[in-house]
Amino acid sequence: MKVPLLDLVSQYKEIKPEIDAAIQRVLDSGYFILGPEVVALEAEVADYLGVAHGIGVASGTDALILALRALDIRAGDEVILPAYSFFATVGAILHVGAIPVFVDVDEKTYCIDAEQVRAKISGKTKAIIPVHLYGQSADMDVLVEIAAEHDLRIIEDNAQAFGAEYKGRKTGGIGDIGCLSFFPSKNLGGYGDGGMVVTDNPELAENLRILRVHGWKKKYFPEVLGYNSRLDALQAAILRVKLPYLDKWNEGRRKVAHAYSSALAGIEDLRTPYEAPDRKHVYHLYILQIPNRDELESHLKEAEIGTSVYYPQPLHLAEPCRALGYKEGDFPVAEKASAETIAIPVYPEMSNEQIDYVVEVLKTQ
Numbered sequence: 001m002k003v004p005l006l007d008l009v010s011q012y013k014e015i016k017p018e019i020d021a022a023i024q025r026v027l028d029s030g031y032f033i034l035g036p037e038v039v040a041l042e043a044e045v046a047d048y049l050g051v052a053h054g055i056g057v058a059s060g061t062d063a064l065i066l067a068l069r070a071l072d073i074r075a076g077d078e079v080i081l082p083a084y085s086f087f088a089t090v091g092a093i094l095h096v097g098a099i100p101v102f103v104d105v106d107e108k109t110y111c112i113d114a115e116q117v118r119a120k121i122s123g124k125t126k127a128i129i130p131v132h133l134y135g136q137s138a139d140m141d142v143l144v145e146i147a148a149e150h151d152l153r154i155i156e157d158n159a160q161a162f163g164a165e166y167k168g169r170k171t172g173g174i175g176d177i178g179c180l181s182f183f184p185s186k187n188l189g190g191y192g193d194g195g196m197v198v199t200d201n202p203e204l205a206e207n208l209r210i211l212r213v214h215g216w217k218k219k220y221f222p223e224v225l226g227y228n229s230r231l232d233a234l235q236a237a238i239l240r241v242k243l244p245y246l247d248k249w250n251e252g253r254r255k256v257a258h259a260y261s262s263a264l265a266g267i268e269d270l271r272t273p274y275e276a277p278d279r280k281h282v283y284h285l286y287i288l289q290i291p292n293r294d295e296l297e298s299h300l301k302e303a304e305i306g307t308s309v310y311y312p313q314p315l316h317l318a319e320p321c322r323a324l325g326y327k328e329g330d331f332p333v334a335e336k337a338s339a340e341t342i343a344i345p346v347y348p349e350m351s352n353e354q355i356d357y358v359v360e361v362l363k364t365q
Helices: 008-014 016-029 036-049 060-070 088-095 140-150 202-212 233-264 293-302 319-324 332-340 352-363
Strands: 053-057 078-082 099-103 125-128 153-157 177-181 195-199 216-218 286-289 341-344
Touching: 008 016, 016 036, 016 233, 036 053, 036 195, 036 233, 053 060, 053 202, 060 088, 060 153, 060 177, 060 195, 060 202, 078 088, 088 099, 088 319, 099 319, 125 140, 140 153, 195 202, 233 286, 233 352, 293 341, 293 352, 332 341
Parallel strands: 078 099, 078 125, 125 153, 153 177
Antiparallel strands: 053 195, 177 195, 286 341
């Protein structure tokens, strides 16, 4: 039996008539960049997350860069972030000339260790970027408290946690700004690149709308140095079809994840994902941690089970961060996660037979 890490074709077939009709609607309209489809998606996503404004942009990475720019974070400013995440989180900080300040992650959730943040704050600190990694929220109460004490902004990197909840609130709508990715593999994914920035602050929303279109309000009259970062109408139309299915799909992911965790409990040296009691995990990825990760990866591949390593290098050891002076051993939890974690298939269309097969193979590793 072959079990892919993700099966986007099955998802498409489930909603094919709606997707095809949405694409045809855009082709017939002649509006291909921004336009009414994007405006409608912005409102629908904002409503879903419980915020006032959504600003569609070209990617999740652009969402982070524009969020930093909208908050006027610039060269010499410091931004606190976890040492374990996708590179875009730190890359965005470097792109605006700011200084990344790393914090280790919680060994259970892999999210930023909120209790360690206070010790990293200096007179140059301007913002904190918690990453809701793998589909589970960071400890937002502690971070919001710290931000209020030190007049800092919070930018939520919600690329992997669309639909996740923290104490009943949707992630992405808790901090000053939330950043979303619609990369195809995400829980709410398009058929190409796309992203969105969400906020309750009308001034920030206006800044973001200006920044995404070359820095202008009036066409051809830029007021600031902006970007060409616009969400296209085809992606918006596709995402509008998918959004009403998101909660159902997330519950499907949770069902698969819970079946795994129950079946794999008690296997020596194998750690399954931890879900904090006050949070709703949406399992963008189902992550196992095991000391012999590379052997397990080979075992799964031989059995034709899709697998991948996220992320084999912690951020502080990435080449573009070398000049910051961090070294191996500075963030032991992040480094251990990079060396020992591996993703196995999790998607709502998985059959019971596929789940059982993955479990069987894991139990024989």
